[in-house]
Amino acid sequence: MSTRSEKRTACENCPLHKLDHFRAFTSEELTYVSRFKIGELAVDAGATILVEGAQSAHLFTVLSGWGFRYKTLDDGRRQILNYVMPGDLVGLQGTLMGEMQHSIEALSPVTLCVFERGKLNQLYKNYPDLAYDLTWIAAREERILDxxxxxxxxxxxxxxxxxxxxxxxxxxxxxxxxxxxxxxxxxxxxxxxxxxxxxxxxxxxxxxxxxxxxxxxxxxxxxxxxxxxxxxxxxxxxxxxxxxxxxx
Structure with a gap:
């Protein structure tokens, strides 16, 4: 089960900013990301976040909780590909490929920051450092899968x-x-x-x-x-x- 909510966590107060694990945004980038974010989504443990073959108008960043990416065969056998945790971006593949090539399920209660996919071109056009970040995130996922x-x-x-x-x-x-x-x-x-x-x-x-x-x-x-x-x-x-x- 998932429930949509209005934006509750202001980007400038994001708990992920407090972790040394993540690079800091510039003030200009933070302003843009605050506008890019349109809300939050709360997902129960065991609920499906994205489904293979689906098209979504949104991208998501995991704000809290655990999940996993997986694919299934026709007979129901499942292969878990990777695990998602706070700071991970989900849905980018569906944005670039037209539809999701895998599914994502919540392992625990998950909170997701929701971004409008249609505004992604603005990021690539006006914020090259953030565009590089998306490339880095995709390359990191490839490294983990390797x-x-x-x-x-x-x-x-x-x-x-x-x-x-x-x-x-x-x-x-x-x-x-x-x-x-x-x-x-x-x-x-x-x-x-x-x-x-x-x-x-x-x-x-x-x-x-x-x-x-x-x-x-x-x-x-x-x-x-x-x-x-x-x-x-x-x-x-x-x-x-x-x-x-x-x-x-």
Whole structure:
């Protein structure tokens, strides 16, 4: 379920500006983005944000919450492509390709900033730094997908699971999503299976191996990370590295 609301969070008071993870807007850029934003959308956990094949008049930036991008086969089998978190832009693909090539679902309650797609040309024409930011965001998504494809194609099941959980943990930590004290990622074992391309039985056995080493603990509402360095070592991955990143 989703509900449309009037713009509630003023762009100059955006909580994402307080994070060192994001680059600062100039005053001119902030004024433009404030006009570009037309409202906010609240989405319940489990609700679909965008549907593959759909056309949308809007772009969205995740203000709060977790979600994931996925594609499905005709028989219902699902492949999760990537996860979205605060600061991520969704809907750009549909803007450029005419329709969405994947779907997006909320993992937790999500709040989205809503932008009018028809005004995107003004950004490219008048704000080259913001236009570059959109290019950077698209290139970053490609880089993440490259790593995910490498993981599915060449890492073992244990290495895949360790990589995925370490990646999600490090991304979330950079966004202060664990400031409540609990280091939990709000995914189910089915989400992990659909991301790694494994059966749920194989996934369960793999996660039990990580839990037996004290690296993770599975809870009712997600996965607690106990030792991210141990996960990185198993995955053979240097970890998530990113300088200050842009967002719209």
């Amino acid at each position: 790593e995910n494809l490498l993981s599915i194609g060449r890492r073992s099941a244990l290495e895949r699971a360790a990589y995925l959980l370490a990646f999600l943990y490090q991304r979330a930590k950079a966004l202060n999503l664990f400031n409540s004290g609990r280091v939990a990622i709000p995914i189910s074992q089915q989400h992990v299976a659909d991301t790694l391309g494994l059966s749920i039985v194989h996934t369960n056995k793999t996660l039990k191996k990580l839990a037996a080493r004290g690296l993770i603990r599975w809870a009712d509402k997600g996965c607690d990370i106990g030792d991210v360095d141990g996960l990185l070592a198993i995955a053979g991955w240097d970890g998530y590295r990113e300088t200050k990143r842009p967002f719209i």
